[in-house]
Amino acid sequence: MSELSGASELSGAMTMTGRELRLTLRKPDALITGLVMPVMIMVVFVYLFGGAVSIGTKYVTYVVPGVLLLCAITGSAPTATSVCQDMAGGIIDRFRSMDVRGMAIVGSHVVASLVRNIVSTALLFGVAFAMGFRPHATAPAFLGAVGLLALFVVAVSWLCAALGLLVSSAEAANSAMFLMFLAYPSSGFAPVSTMPWWLRGFAGNQPMTPIIETIRGLLLGQGAGSHLWLALTWCCAILAVSAAASALLFRRRTA
Amino acid sequence: MNELAIETSGLKKSYGKAMVLADLDLRVPRGSVYALLGRNGAGKTTTVRILSTLSRPDGGHARVAGFDVVADRHEVRRSISLTGQYAALDEMQTGAENLRMMGRLAGLSRPAARLRATELLTGFALTEAGARQVGTYSGGMRRRLDLAASLVGRPSVIFLDEPSTGLDLPSRQAMWDTVAGLAADGVTIFLTTQYLEEADRLADRIALLNGGRLVAEGTATELKDRVSGQQLDLHMASEAAYASVTGRPDVLPAHADPVALTISLPTDGSAAHVRALLDQLDPSRRLIQDFAVHGASLDDVFLALTQEPSPRSTAHV
Numbered sequence: 334m335s336e337l338s339g340a341s342e343l344s345g346a347m348t349m350t351g352r353e354l355r356l357t358l359r360k361p362d363a364l365i366t367g368l369v370m371p372v373m374i375m376v377v378f379v380y381l382f383g384g385a386v387s388i389g390t391k392y393v394t395y396v397v398p399g400v401l402l403l404c405a406i407t408g409s410a411p412t413a414t415s416v417c418q419d420m421a422g423g424i425i426d427r428f429r430s431m432d433v434r435g436m437a438i439v440g441s442h443v444v445a446s447l448v449r450n451i452v453s454t455a456l457l458f459g460v461a462f463a464m465g466f467r468p469h470a471t472a473p474a475f476l477g478a479v480g481l482l483a484l485f486v487v488a489v490s491w492l493c494a495a496l497g498l499l500v501s502s503a504e505a506a507n508s509a510m511f512l513m514f515l516a517y518p519s520s521g522f523a524p525v526s527t528m529p530w531w532l533r534g535f536a537g538n539q540p541m542t543p544i545i546e547t548i549r550g551l552l553l554g555q556g557a558g559s560h561l562w563l564a565l566t567w568c569c570a571i572l573a574v575s576a577a578a579s580a581l582l583f584r585r586r587t588a
Numbered sequence: 589m590n591e592l593a594i595e596t597s598g599l600k601k602s603y604g605k606a607m608v609l610a611d612l613d614l615r616v617p618r619g620s621v622y623a624l625l626g627r628n629g630a631g632k633t634t635t636v637r638i639l640s641t642l643s644r645p646d647g648g649h650a651r652v653a654g655f656d657v658v659a660d661r662h663e664v665r666r667s668i669s670l671t672g673q674y675a676a677l678d679e680m681q682t683g684a685e686n687l688r689m690m691g692r693l694a695g696l697s698r699p700a701a702r703l704r705a706t707e708l709l710t711g712f713a714l715t716e717a718g719a720r721q722v723g724t725y726s727g728g729m730r731r732r733l734d735l736a737a738s739l740v741g742r743p744s745v746i747f748l749d750e751p752s753t754g755l756d757l758p759s760r761q762a763m764w765d766t767v768a769g770l771a772a773d774g775v776t777i778f779l780t781t782q783y784l785e786e787a788d789r790l791a792d793r794i795a796l797l798n799g800g801r802l803v804a805e806g807t808a809t810e811l812k813d814r815v816s817g818q819q820l821d822l823h824m825a826s827e828a829a830y831a832s833v834t835g836r837p838d839v840l841p842a843h844a845d846p847v848a849l850t851i852s853l854p855t856d857g858s859a860a861h862v863r864a865l866l867d868q869l870d871p872s873r874r875l876i877q878d879f880a881v882h883g884a885s886l887d888d889v890f891l892a893l894t895q896e897p898s899p900r901s902t903a904h905v
Contacts, residue, residue: 341695348692352678359680359721427676427737430640431693432665588644 345433349441353415357445363411367449371404371457378522379464388524393466398548399521401482402541404457406513408450409489412442413509416497420586435583439494446490447483454482469554478551484568485544491575498582521545540567593618593745593776594639598648601634601800608634609800611648616778616793621771623791624780627894631800632780633673636749639778640670653745669738670747675730676737679723683714683733686722687740694741701740708736712766728759735766746770748779752786764789784887798894811889818857819888820865821880824849829875839869842892852888857881 357364378400383392416439419425428438458466470478493509500506518532519525519541525533536542543560544567550558594616601609609631616622624632637643639652641661650657653667670676677686684705691701709718712732717725722733731751738746751767752760767790771777781787787794788808796804796811804811819842824830830849833839843852855861862881870876 344695345693348689352681352689355685356678356680423672423674423676424678425676426637426640426642426670426672427690428693429642430665430668430670431690431741432662433693587642 342434342437346437346440346444349428349433349437350444353441353445354448356415357449367408367411368453368456370407371400371453372460374403374407375400375457375460375464382522386523391465393461393464394553395549396522397461397466398545398552399516399519400461401454401457401548402485402519402521402545403513403516404453405450405482405486406489406516407510408453409446409486409493410507410509410512411493412446412490413493413497413500413506414503415445416442416494417500417503417506420498421501421503425587429587435587436580439498439579439583442494442497443487443490446493447486450486451483454479468552470552471554474551474554474556477557478548481544481548481551481564481568484565484572488568488572488575491572491579495575495578495582498579498586515539516541519545540564540571543567591618592616592651593620594622594650594652594778596639596648596650599635599638599645599650600647601631601638601643601645607800609638609645612797612800612802614795614802614805616776618776619771619774620792621767621777621779621790623787623794624778624797625782625784625787625794625890626780626797627782630797632797633749634800635797636670636672636747636778636780640668640747641665642670666741667743668745668747669741669743670749671734671738671751672749673753675722675734677722677730677734680721682719682721683725684709684718686733687718687737690737690740696740704740708739712736728755728762731755731759731763732766735763739770743775745776745778748777750780750782752781752783760786784885784890796890796893803893804889812884814889814893818855818881819884820853820855820862821882822851822853822869823877823879824851825875825877833869833875836869842888854884855881857883 378396379393383396386392388395419438419442425438429435468475489512492512496509497506500508518528518536519539520536521541525536525542528536543563546560547557547564550556550560592615594614596612596614599609599612599614612631612635614622624635626632634643638645639650639657641657641664644658652664655661655663655667657664678689681689687705687708688701691704692698696704705718709715712735714729714733714736717729717733722730725733735748735751748767752763755763764786767777767779771790777790779786779790791808793805793807794811795802804814806814822833824833827846827849830846830851833851834841834844834846839851839853841851842854844850853865855865862879866876866879
């Protein structure tokens, strides 16, 4: 009889998260991409397009919430690839035969994604500040904005994890990057009212817009505003559906 | 305490319409080395996956370390370890990091996991390699670390799925020594292999699996006795000679090869019996070119019990 009772679920999940973070640090190319890409996106919008956009305020002030969300998506998308690679390798069998729960295996990728995004978001705020972004948020409002962003990152990471469980190749899992195009037709980069009528309906009602509006309101000291509940509902809905789908797909993959 | 480490009854598994396991009954005594021998596609890996709780059987029951593999799968997992055909390691972690991670997952405290990792690296001659990422390891080193990783939690039943596939000869020899060492420690080892030599060398008991069915089970000696103690190999002079001998209703070869024109027959090895057989099959003394007598090997058992339908039907091709 074995002398061990197996790791507790919490300690198992923490070990798995530590593993995933260590693996992140071991991939310097991915690490650099994850940090350089957000900065490049910020530079492109503020310095390349920003000069041509006149919306009454400094464009950097307007565009930061949109860029934050766009980078949250590009920062969460690699979750799909890493989940997919784990499922394809022999190591998943060992984890399962060691009684590591499926949710700990998949969830560790989501937590690691959150940690990566916290780092890249901090960098992004620094770059934005250097470009002239001056938030007028109180500390609680700022924390609220960051908290909503974190919730969004967790939701999108679960969505990407589900995608990683659904497809069988890392190449296919890379398509999670396409989610970034959801961020453009929103109020993040230009007011919805400036868009053609057929795009307005989508841009005004898709999940990104209320999240961006809420973060913008909080950062600029105008309060969370009326979009807060819709933003929270969207995030929680994406999170719940994606986590449930992940659990289902994991069971199907390992049947 | 149950004296059987593994016990299955009527185990069934199909993938779609393909039947992979048909009513498999196995009884593996505690503390023994048990080999599941068969060709590719015989159902070996499926059996291991079911016994290590990774797949559910379609029918039948299996108990491992006293627990049901479906109902008590969490308890089973705490008593076993699995080393599959592909190294279950993180290439981008060092050997030591991999072992410490497995130790933590097995429920060891941080210091205990560290200690166990050092212990295993020493035991598997990987102390120096332990600080390097697994991606830099050779195939043999990877396999050793993989096996070390499976021992972190001191399992009482160890599953090894084709442990020496893809290894060069020295690495295979080292793997055999390791397995023999583990067996001496009293754990139960259930291994699959396509190598007769491996089963013969390592296993206390051997189960021969063919097309998802158990075709023979016993010690290596018992299996060899099933073919008979000695074997007479006849090399026939021509295709016509081969056909005329294999076509006789009174000839039941243990093995026959229409291409090499060889026919193997059981014998007790005595001069009188061999002479009688030769006279009976070839009274004209023109059909048989030469012959050899040798002790039956597991190869003979394997061929006799798993060969395609009687070569008689293909003798004239």
